[in-house]
Amino acid sequence: MTFGKGHHLHLIDGSAFIFRAYHALPPLTRKSDGLPIGAVAGFCNMLHRYVEGNTGPDAPTHVAVIFDKGSHTFRNDMYDLYKANRDAMPEDLRPQMPLTRSATEAFNIACKEKEGFEADDIIATLAVQARAAGGQCTIISSDKDLMQLVGDGVEMLDAMKNNRIDREGVFAKFGVYPERVVDVQALAGDSVDNVPGAPGIGIKTAALLINEYGDLDALLERAGEIKQPKRRQTLIDNADQIRLSRRLVQLDENTPLDFTIDDLEVRDPDPETLLGFLAEMEFRTLTKRIADQMGKEAPVIADAPAAPDAPVVADLPFDPEKYEQVSDAAALQRWIDAIYEVGYVAVDTETTGLNEMTAELVGISLATQPGTACYIPLIHKAGASDDLFGSEDLAEGQMKTEDALRMLTPMLEDPAILKIGQNMKYDAKIFAQIGITVAPFDDTMLMSYAQHAGLHNHGMDTLSERYLSHTPIPIKPLLGSGKSAITFDKVPLDKAVQYAAEDADITLRLWQFLKPQLHSAQVTKVYETLERPLVPVLAAMERSGVKVDRDTLSRMSNAFAQKMAGLEDEIYEIAGRKFNVGSPKQLGEILFDEMGIEGGKKGKTGAYATGVDILEDLATEHELPARVLDWRQLSKLKSTYTDALQTHINADTGRVHTSYSIAGASTGRLASTDPNLQNIPIRSEEGRRIREAFIAEEGKTLVALDYSQIELRILAHIADIPALKEAFERGDDIHAMTASEMFDVPMDEMTPDIRRRAKAINFGVIYGISGFGLARNLRIPRSEAQGFIDRYFERFPGIRTYMDDTKAFAKEHGFVQTLFGRKIHTPEIASKGPRAGFAARAAINAPIQGTAADVIRRAMIRMPDAIKDLPATMLLQVHDELLFEVEKGHEDALIDAARDVMENASDPVVKLAVKLTVDAGKGANWAEAH
Template sequence: MTRLVLIDGSSYLYRAFHALPPLSNEAGEPTGALFGVVNMLRATLNEKPDYVAFVVDAPGPTFREALDPQYKANRPPMPDELRAQLQPMCDIVQALGIRILRVPDVEADDVIGTLALDACRDGVDVTISTSDKDFAQLVRPGIALVNTMSGSRLDSEAGVIEKFGVPPERVVDLLALMGDSVDNIRGVDKCGPKTAAKWLAEYGSLDGVIANAHAIKGKIGENLRAVLERLPLNRELATIRTDLALDCRYSDLALRERDVEALRALYARYGFRQALRDLDGGAPAAPASDGARVSLRGTAAGYARAGAPAEAPPDPALAHPGTYETVLTEAQFAALLGRLHAADAFAFDTETDGLDPMRARLVGLSFAIDPGHAWYLPLAHDYAGAPAQLAAARAIDALRPLFADPGKRKIGHHGKFDLHVLRRHGIEVQGYAEDTMLESFVHNATASRHDMDSLARRYLGYQTVKYEDVAGKGARQIAFSQVSVEDATRYAAEDADVTLRLHRVLAPKLAAEPALQRVYREIEMPLVPVLARMEACGIRIDVDELRRQSADLGRRMLEAQQRATELAGRGFNLDSPKQVCALLYEELKLPALVKTPTGQPSVNEEALEAIAELHELPRLILDYRGLSKLRSTYTDKLPEMVNPDTGRVHTSYHQAGAATGRLASADPNLQNIPIRTDDGRRIRQAFVAAPGRKLVACDYSQIELRIMAHLSEDPALLRAFTSGEDIHRATAAEVFGKSIDQVSANERRAAKAINFGLMYGMSAFGLARQLGIGRGEAQDYIALYFSRYPGVRDFMERTRQQARDCGYVETVFGRRLYLENIHARNQGLRAGAERAAINAPMQGTAADIIKRAMIDIDAWLQGRQARARMLLQVHDELVFEADADFVDTLIAEAKARMAAAAELRVPLVVEAGVGDNWDQAH
């Protein structure tokens, strides 16, 4: 089909300008917005449209200013930094062979609207490339909106309704009611999209809302009636014109031959290295035209690494729908087995009737060998009228040798779930070689999501079938075993197919970065079976003990409620923020020292801590909340999570959670049990060893501080750790100019706060609040610290500079953390990115070290699992269960292997404990 792409140039120029950091080339010319637009244009041209136009606003007023002199009157003038990029942008657009359209007296929106309908009437497939919500009014069969920056697509009435709550023909009415602060269109005060959509659904149109304004109650009704006379004008201002008399039609917008030499000169001048490589067919980029090397810092090439790795546009060859086959007969199954046996590698996925891998029943399996073709093998669809399926036991027996062959590479997405399911159905998977979730995570951990649907949109430009599409949602959602085999094939086979396609895209990205490839190959992938074994083992809990604790917590919560009633002089609900707020700030007149983002008094933990010294009630409420959280999260919930088949609790570890690489625990989360309170320690007492066994806990001592010493190479810090001194007492001695034996408890406490606080970016204000001292005194402490440990100060500054130059920081092992806000105009965002830059190498290196230790210890435990098992990982701690007579051997091996997991300039020290329960062992 003939395709027309209309690019909303003004929208993308401003969007790129505000989204990207203030980049510049070697000559100091600004390039940030230009870089964003050029990447968008290259992605558009890779889709090979037949016709394309780049539409921008012409200078001067438009007919809308004549209708309303206040229209866009609040907009500030274009920043000089952006204005300087207009002509280069036009030069590049023209050199690419794209026609630029500017029409006086109207906006770019109207030009786009007119051309879009003109082409649509002729049966041309129209794509409007924009991020402007106003264009939703144009969506219809043949006209789609694509936001090239986010990858989102809006191409149907149903899509518009889902996004805005109204069909396309009612979008202008919605905009009229809401108004637009950017364009200075005054709508109904406090009327957001939900309220506007509700009115339009009830009354049919803007005219209907106006006619029934008298019936709308409350303050919002008053607000509506106050602007009734203006609403028709709002609608006219928001309506995109589609009837302009233009001097061209869409058929005049054929793509011209690009001017390669002009593009080469422009790309070289502005430092667009990837664009240069593409222009030259992948050859190394030509040098800048003046012979000077374009520096990485502050250039568009630098931004390709600042905040996110440079991404090529999705490969159209990988974005097409696949051909999927349902395997129902012996002949089909035999053919599938033959293909799998002949293949060196295959992608696979399991479908189950639940999300708990320790309990879910296998419903079907999908496989893919080549992109675009996949099979679904249904095994347990049991709805009325379901087709006959192969016997599950027979199919599993036939597949077992394939999965057990370590030489046959298996590819999955979040495959640890599938490993559990298959193991429980009699298949032990060997050769699990690739995981696209982990490929994506290692490639760019700070990407917002690593689920398959998001990755397919990001890397393939492909919209996947959602689970809700085949199983429904909410209370009406059905189990996958009840999904029709036809729908299940479309959904499940696509999972295997998309997994394979994603691997084909992500593998070369990692291969191009050897350090990241090593993190993936040597840490993340080997860890998958380790975590699977830990999760499958689980840990015993004493259910009776937890029930006793629940009863005790409930009693104390009741006592707190009664005491709170006495203090307040009346009854109130301690669980109601509204009631607590009214009591503290309106009745008791306590100062509201912490506010919500909307400016209202807050009753969160920080707010209550801030006033806890002024009245007994805030502290009592905090204590009550702490008891309630322990009871609801642990003592009540954990007994319900005991697996009836194993009698143990099985947590799940997520590798693609924290950007620093730290593992996250969920269902239940065993990493957040408080250990500094008696109640938290009591909960750990309920985690117990099996009869005849002991729990063993091995914990790294001050690992992040040791990593700080290694990275900073500060002589005094290295000396303190190498000599085995108490690091906080040694720091206090350095800072306060005393011998170690003269350091007081308060001085050690201050040094400890500084040691840990600096790693997390603590300011003098934060240190002052933690120590209960003046801000000036806290600043003096920090200055003294840096004077005694200048290597730490230099390391922190080097790290900030690396983050600014490269857009990322690295762990000792090469894991990267991209910092999207390191060049942000907003000072708060930029400062947060700098704090993360300093902390991430230490926290990320600590995560890498304990993962390496887990892999090594797990390998040693193979063949000894009857004697000992690794059960839990909690931050810097590993928990084991071992036969009582094997404990000493386990501790000696675990400590040695943990200490040898990295070669640092200071020793890694591991402490170990033993007990009948976790609290005793810790």
Template sequence: MTDTTPRLVLIDGSSYLYRAFHALPPLSNDAGEPTGALFGVVNMLRATLKEKPDYVSFVVDAPGKTFRDDLYADYKANRPPMPDELRAQVQPMCDIVEALGMPILRVPGVEADDVIGTLAQQAAARGIEVTISTSDKDFAQLVGPHVHLVNTMSGSRMDSEQAVVDKFGVRPDQIVDYLALMGDAVDNVPGVTKCGPKTAAKWLGEYGSLDGVIENAPGIKGKIGENLREALDRLPLNRTLVTIKTDVALDSTPTDLGLRAPDTDALRVLYARYGFKQALRELEGGDAAADAQASAEVAGMRNTAAGHARSSTAAPEAPDPALAAPGEYECVTEPAQLEAWRTKLEAAGAFAFDCETDSLDPMRARLVGLSFAVSAGSACYVPLAHDYPGAPAQLGMDVVLDALRPVLADAGTGKIGQHGKYDLHVLRRHGVDVQGYADDTMLESFVLNATATRHDMDSLAQRYLGYETIKYADVAGKGAKAIPFSQVALDDATRYAAEDADVTLRLHQVLGPRLAEVPALEQVYRDIEMPLVRVLERIEANGVMIDGDELRRQSADLGKRMLAAQQKATELAGRSFNLDSPKQLGALLFDELGLPALVKTPKGQPSTNEEALEAIADQHELPRVILEYRGLNKLRNTYTEKLPEMVNPGTGRVHTSYHQAGAATGRLASSEPNLQNIPIRTDDGRRIRTAFVAPPGRRIVACDYSQIELRIMAHLSGDEGLVQAFASGADIHKATAAEVFGKAIDAVEPNERRAAKAINFGLMYGMSAFGLAKQLGVSRGEAQDYIALYFGRYPGVRDFMDRTRAQAREQGYVETVFGRRLYLEHIGARNQGLRAGAERAAINAPMQGTAADIIKRAMIDIHGWLEGHAERALTVLQVHDELVFEVDEGFVETLLDEVTRRMCRAAELRVPLVVDSGVGMNWEEAH
């Protein structure tokens, strides 16, 4: 194609309208009119116009039946009716398309796909280059020398036969047969049962076509062969239904579809009405980069923070579309190449880096290679330990690390990573102390919007760059056929590894500016999350000492008690059965014993989960025995048996991994092992903590914030009674009980304190009167009276809760004291259950999130102080609101004073922060 070749863009309007509706949150304008789908389509149209096509058409489905309905009465029969929120956006969409000057085509009796297919073939025959803008895979059957597909929302393209093969495993001329075999659940076209993409592609690769598959059906073995033979009669009809017609009689030809001059007056009114501020600025000529912005918004629009707001719908700035283009990567195996890249890194103000290793465990992983990127689209891979037969010679590890150590250790050169804590561990263990770790794209995404997407690189690249990354399985395989990265061929390894560094840099170039647009979020990122990376890396590397003998003793005891529970269960049942089989247990409880099935599975079957057993535990002894058995089994399998096996042979300690981008509220999580969930409400759970010990001459010190979320509630609500209760240092639950029950604090009875405690904590988690009644064992009316009394005594709490719900509905998010945001996807949902859940989260998130921010700030402060005392004390654990240290006996008092002071000053609230501390030979003694 030359610059003078005419171009036709055919827009699958129906596809994009539905795609945008389901992809974006339920946006609305100031008047409350839904705008989410409209917002997505308008941005797509602006990006299309930026390309200045010669001809263009916006094609939508006409109302009424099509010829496919006549062929197959159940065609699309299972499609739900169009949601009201979407239906309300159809006419505004058409109004904007008309005002933009784009021809709209609707042809009765056929689908939009058929109109597009006909125009595409006609145009291609005339030498016109055709771009079909769609997200519908069916159009892959049309791809050819002059017909290309582009998904404008994601930026992906299919512009050749090979691109279709790469995507689907079949050629464009086989797509119809491929679809016929698989069927289409959306259109209610039943395919061959259990025939997915891989099977369909395999059959077509072997037999060439659907006719070939049908002809060879008798010889295809197994259950899938039986399924194929059962479907033979309907496959020819399937093929007809999924074939896009290319011979529809149309009133318009491709060259009739020129753009008209836009109706700027109409656009001005429409953009203003629906709150499309960026589009309005573009229309008024106020943005010199408006064309680029239109494309960028499409690539990034699913991440718009304003997408969760009611009154603001403009998308944040997004990257230049060039950031979604493939990169050029170099494999560094010669000294001169290494020297050239060392020079580049030293000259760069910042660069992205990534490690390739042979293990996911950073405390055991062996370095296989390093990748670097200093500019978008340009990166290198330095292989160090690829050892497959015939592998090219590589630079020695010592040579490479010695050459790069100065720049990696230079704090003045910024380092950018994606989940870089892992890489910092690996390099430290290989003798390189990385300094200047300045940015982490996982954390940039997490702080920007914790709930918008997963925060792994593949997900971020797709969302923010419209870029499809090479997956690990693509180069190393998966399952039983997977090979270690050291066995991956250098060409493949370079494509994969260098892309990691390249995409990390590109993501930072997109996410960094977006964070900068919201100063409070950037401050959370800069002052809390990024400094915490180093803190967590240090805590993980410290590890914690485990008494394996103690755990083995506990495991033996748990095993004996499990056996006793099994025997008791057998006696109660009158026969033996498998306690670990939900099916056998369900038959016994509900069929034989006739107990009521009060809890159901999602499929409507009687459940035997913990909630279900608790619900009937007062009607028969067996459910309680099963619960006891399960509790013992969980402790044994999760902790007493597993923890000794997780001791690192090199350090003699257990090293958990902390996750910053896990819980949306900002709370840390841990894994391998998960030390956050050791139960402390039971003696057996607390006993496990006795196995977390200090070495000779040292002690375990535990420091725990006291009632921190209630204190944050007092701060956020400003309720005078609650603030005064904390300021006086009173037992907050007794003080609450005294207020609720109108008693002197000394006259409060234990059950009244218990009720007040349940209310205090229950309200933070959105507990209803029903839930409180169940917890306290009182009637629903009595529980409702308790809540009414509470709000009567603490009116500021009710005001805070009402204010927070209103803020969440208005903005789509709530904030912590420090400005961290939690977006609430379902806060405007029509489904009452979803909406109620979002409202509960809206109330709890500011407290839980602020608590998370406070302990993170304390950890950063404490870490800075401890760096000067590393030989005398280590932070070994963080669990919710608690920090655990291993300390020299003679340094305990100093540490207690410093840690307590720093934890208490981590936030300035209307009420004091209080820290409870303990000291012991093990964690349980100290807790």
């Protein structure tokens, strides 16, 4: 078959795949011999995902993966500094390079490279040939150097983001169409490849110049006509360097190749070769997945001899057929006996829903050793799940719930038996509903969180894939989705047993794997003092809930609706037509296209940005954006708060029960969901009134206590800033003090505006400040913002040291730590480009935010005991605030007790050089209490 019209060539940028794979995965090694294998694993996964996605009319007829070969190319002969500032290839990546070639061949995909040429040149040559033959070509890469090739049958595809780049996409990136990309690159240069370009000229300016003069040659010829003197001189002085740069970025479309496109025809992989390679690499999950898809038996991957200090995990295969259904007392007794034999058991509950307040217990699964697990169904319904009306009759083969619980409760509450769960808070709440207190327990989710926060999430699917190389049975096929979804009690028993028992089995295996590592990772203390003890505390808070007055919300909702309708009329009037005010896309078109307002900026999706910042700027000149801002505020308040909150009021309790995720935020903070009660409005007057709907029960009062400036105090301690510490000791207004120090204004002459600036800088420091960010926040020129920052560092030199030290620590270890030993991993700190900047700022922020999170966790854990003699309940946590409900008359006693716990929460583990101060308030509702 000769390549031509109707054919489609795919060219995969192999190096891009490799580096993405390398940075996306932790440094995995092959179990049997420790060979670094992470990049190969990621590479194979990407290749497999790519092949899977190749269906439909657009599928390629020809494909090749193109690699770079050697580091010396013809460009180095032109310019010896080309790519000279590239970091050397990481030690553990080098041995993986040949393996990625083998992997490509194992997938039976053509694999091409050529000494002295970059992959980009080969890609260029093939793309041009494909175009000349009248075929289509897709380059799978997001490398901007390839963008010059786009157009006329050639396009690019970012496989990770599934983002196609055509001529317009290139224009969005470079400000010129593909045929002029080289000109722009020649001017702008490229720091990554060390292409010099013209000093002081970036892509924006380059595109401007090229568009004005047509092309680079014309520009250089007529450089004397450029108006800006500096720019003119730069171009005149550097003309040779610019021409050299153009030769460097220009891809060679005539690379001599010893093959043709016809040799790249798509071929099916040979199962034996592919599976053999994957097995040799010891990719258990991928081997099995691909074997299943091909309908082949997965080759056996030999168990590696465990390294002496590696935890021993039984590598027993998962077999859903081996799980037992427990149907009677005799069988259950055998399980209980087995549990007492070993002293621990993995427990998992199945219920009718995810909301522990309303969910009903459907069954319980137990596991005592890997592969040995059972499911005790309790209220599964009889009849097929496709029965139109369902059946209310219970299925055969189930114990009565009360009989089963009577036998299980002593074990669940027995201090001698350790109960192991994955996200035990959920199961503990289900059991608490029926009066059972599960203790003691371990939680595999929290063990993973203590060790790996920042690396990945800690759901069972993730942990099982990562640490057991096993994909759990998915729940979706059992329950369905959308309207036709059923609850677990409708799942046929045979399927239910396999699914439920497997969860307990996985949990037990994870525990065996993760528990011993707590110690070696030195996070046992974190797990034992900050994670596990918080579970029962949060469970109790969530079960308590907070009383919310539906009438108040409903009245506010109506008021908002009326105001919104009025605003909509005004908005349509100004716009001259009706449109959906809630659609940023339509709003952008109205503002910038139809009304012709200047300064519309398009984001990466090509839509105009219409965020608050932009609308606020426009609002000084125009009516419409001002009205839209008002409308948006009301819309937010109505939909997210006054309306949605009502649906969360529990019918039985009349209260709202949030759920806190303990292992969600990487820094150690909690997160509140369903509903989120950590973002109830307060900053605007209108929004603040929503807190009036959060009320105390009759005869009770709400009490709120919050840490004052906890993060700045922690910063003062960690970075050891005497001036800050002294100011906190004196009880000064910290932002005013900072302002006075920085701007040489005496405290008694402080103005609100100067203080506001200092406050922004104080917060900026906590976030890993940048001149750009501060400038945007304060809406001042960047140079001025940078001046403030310089001044700040000068006055408080410890801050810069802290920032530099923290970054260096993160680079060296891949994580940072809080004062209490919590680890927050920052894997991206090693990456190049803007990602590293993000990671660096996150690394600077994490010890501060994380230590504050640890402090309030410690307070919460001690709180139940400290207030046990008071008629008070802890209801909510909002990062630096705790909300309580207390019987009238006991408010002050509660404040005294709770404040004492909070202010001394770091004792005795960490002796803070700055005292922690807690403000308190009380009232009939949350607005008053705060």
